[in-house]
Amino acid sequence: MAVVRRRGLETLKLLFKSKAFLAGFSIIVLVSAVAILADHLATYPPLEFVGRPFTPPSRRFYFGTDDMGRDIYSMTIYGTRVSLTVGIIAAALTTALGTAVGITCGMLRGIVDAFTMRVIDFLLSLPYLAVALAIVAFLKPSLWIMILIIVILSWVSTAKIVRAQTIVTLEYMFIEAAKAIGASRLYIALKHVIPNVIPVVLTSLTLNVRGAILFEASLSFLGFGDPENISWGTILFFARRSGAFTAGAWWNIVPPGLMIMITVLGFTLVSVGLDEVLNPRLRKV
């Protein structure tokens, strides 16, 4: 146990030596802080009429107002909460499902595996956004529907990676040894396979958060976001609908987009850092 803990500590030290990880981690901490402290940071209620339409940025309205006189700064702050929550919950569920399927297929092989791989290849060739739009055409948009759509469409890549890693792990000699002393499949899965797939699962998780945030933003931007919980994508949807760009109201467009970009960049950097430290052999040049 002590050995494992020390290995964990060393890995952490290595991680914080990676510039990519450090930069990404700092971004995520900052953005999360904004989400948690939203009530203190926001200057106005996000959905209320507080000033004249399309007021440029000023000391009263840091990022100006939109066509309905709402404070863009406060909307962006609260949007952080929604975007991050959807991104993290969806990514966690996606990764959990993908990992479970990946390990199961990698350990069982045979017909179940072959069939699941076919399904995965099919899902990978589906145009995600078209499927999502076909679904929201029937269901009333809400955060949970959005999360559900993201999970259904994106667990496959995690499953593929985890399956591959499981198969590699099962080739090791110590698995042979464990089998020889009569270890059960479940024991091997819990004791050997899971610890060995954790590195790829972690990288996959960060990439899934990135994907989920972008996906949520795209759907919200098209107007299928939750009207009660506005996210960065929703603010940009309002901007497009109100013709903010025709009015030259750049302050309606720049802040939410920048937040999406910075946050997505943060998770990408963390995944790069994780890959450098945890999967040195898998690293692409």
Next chain:
Amino acid sequence: MSLGKYFAKKLVEGTITVFVGITLAFFLFRLLPGDPTAVFLDIRLSPEAKQVLIREFGLDKPLHEQYLIFVANLLRGNLGLSFVYRGTPVSKIIFGPKLFNTLILMGSGMLLGALVASTLGLLAGWKRGSPFDRAITSVSFIGTSIPIFWVGLLVLLILGSYFKLIPMSGTISLEAIQADPLTRALDYLWHLAGPLLVITIWFLPTYLLYVRNTVVTLLGEDFIMVLKAKGLPDKVIVFKHILRHAMITIVTLMAVQSPLLVTGAIITETVFGWNGIGLLLYDSVLKSDYPVIQGVFILTIIIVVIMNLLADVAYAILDPRIRLTGRG
């Protein structure tokens, strides 16, 4: 495996995928909440027109029979009637100027992206570690984190609203519709500029990073050493030998990312009001035009499969090893 056999195998696989997609579309649109026949019957249709559709699609029969009728109709190109464009066949709405516009936009955007990416990626990889390489790699890395719709809004804001260089929306100006072919073509290209720029910017960073990394990996390989030892000039090595591998990388990426073509079309066409399939899908979702949504959904799957087939062929021609081992 011969090239013909290899292609036949891929064709069969592609056909299976399309059929699974059609089946999924059929059940997805009927199992979701609501009256399953509502997918085909516009409530505003006259009773006679409804009777025709019910007969044509067997809507009064059990679901499995409906499915067979649906597939048979589909093979004949009958996708039902649009709700919004009263009584117009879905196939007529899809296969026409809209599909043409989308193919022009996405095709040229993807090619332009690939072209710029190979050039810059090749240079960056060749001069790896140089300030040029570092600058271009960092910009591309950040570029992969930018949402495409935001790029679209920024392009509209800067080039459209501030500099008035591109039109704010549409595929063609009202005045140009009546004009001579040349004016019309120029007007079309003028409208194409904005969305084309966005699609190019969207594909560029990923393609570029992959090409650069392929080049860097290759430069460390033995056969490049041999070529160098033979005294071949760098230019020949890069443009003859490395370029070929870089092209394989790009072709692979194009195939793997072909579902993204649909995403790109939906978002860019919506932002720029480009009259294509993506905008059609978006409008149809807003107006609950189920037959059209279903038709576009099936079309997008077919396009993705075709893209993958084309990539497989290009692949087999560029890299004979794939065809010989039957992998890929």
